[in-house]
Amino acid sequence: MDLDDAEEQATALLGRGTPWGPFQIACGTGLVLYLAWAGSLALGLRKMSPVQVPFVPSSAVQVRNMMSLLEGRFGKLVDLGSGDGRVVLEAYKQGFRPAIGYELNPWLLQLSNCRAWWAGCYGKVSYLREDLLKADLSNCNNVTVFLAPSMVPLLEKKLLSELPDEACVVAARFPFLGWTPTRVAGDNLERVWAYNIRDVRRAGQSTSGKNPVKEGVTSSAF
Numbered sequence: 001m002d003l004d005d006a007e008e009q010a011t012a013l014l015g016r017g018t019p020w021g022p023f024q025i026a027c028g029t030g031l032v033l034y035l036a037w038a039g040s041l042a043l044g045l046r047k048m049s050p051v052q053v054p055f056v057p058s059s060a061v062q063v064r065n066m067m068s069l070l071e072g073r074f075g076k077l078v079d080l081g082s083g084d085g086r087v088v089l090e091a092y093k094q095g096f097r098p099a100i101g102y103e104l105n106p107w108l109l110q111l112s113n114c115r116a117w118w119a120g121c122y123g124k125v126s127y128l129r130e131d132l133l134k135a136d137l138s139n140c141n142n143v144t145v146f147l148a149p150s151m152v153p154l155l156e157k158k159l160l161s162e163l164p165d166e167a168c169v170v171a172a173r174f175p176f177l178g179w180t181p182t183r184v185a186g187d188n189l190e191r192v193w194a195y196n197i198r199d200v201r202r203a204g205q206s207t208s209g210k211n212p213v214k215e216g217v218t219s220s221a222f
């Protein structure tokens with residue numbers, strides 16, 4: 001056996017003995033950690049929420065659309081079901097004070113605080129572990145929601161009974177079917193609707209019904 005053959009055999013043997021290089025180990029570990037994280041997000045929520053709403057983050061365009069409908073407004077803003085905290089963070093940057101998110105999932109709350117820290121806003125925005133259906137909204141004049149259609153009827157009642165007249169509610173992707181929006185922005189999945197609570201009360205639109213915005217609204221799941 002010459003030297004070249006011996007080298008080839010040694011390489012082949014080593015290759016067979018250690019199939020996992022550092023790259024594969026890193027990828028494998030990353031995948032396992034991701035699956036554990038995603039699983040715990042789902043479990044965390046399943047244990048606590050009576051209505052199942054998955055975590056689907058707003059896209060950058062959707063957040064921009066929401067903020068565009070709130071332009072010129074100020075004061076307190078609450079994001080109901082704040083996910084990883086991105087809407088609250090953007091609202092704070094746009095000048096809303098205080099900017100608060102309600103979220104049940106503890107992992108998402110951790111993530112929100114990390115994002116706030118990364119953005120230099122840690123301690124300036126608040127993420128509260130509380131059921132959004134139990135949050136006190138009586139002194140809140142700006143509300144954002146991106147939730148599932150199954151949550152909308154429950155929310156309509158709560159918002160109408162608690163919010164002050166001057167409040168504005170911005171709903172993303174799933175409109176409040178019984179309410180007439182004052183403004184609409186964006187298209188398709190990134191469409192958002194703004195509702196003036198005084199107008200909704202005046203019109204007596206307290207329950208879900210016919211959709212007043214005719215174009216392109218689907219209330220199917222995410």
Ligand SMILES: C[S@@+](CC[C@H](N)C(=O)[O-])C[C@H]1O[C@@H](n2cnc3c(N)ncnc32)[C@H](O)[C@@H]1O
Nearest residue numbers: 053055056057058081082083103104131132146
């Ligand atoms: C579609 S995500 C929207 C996240 C974020 N608002 C955004 O726009 O990126 C809905 C969020 O609502 C949360 N959620 C569902 N039910 C809730 C409840 N009863 N109280 C608080 N948060 C809830 C979910 O955990 C999820 O993170």
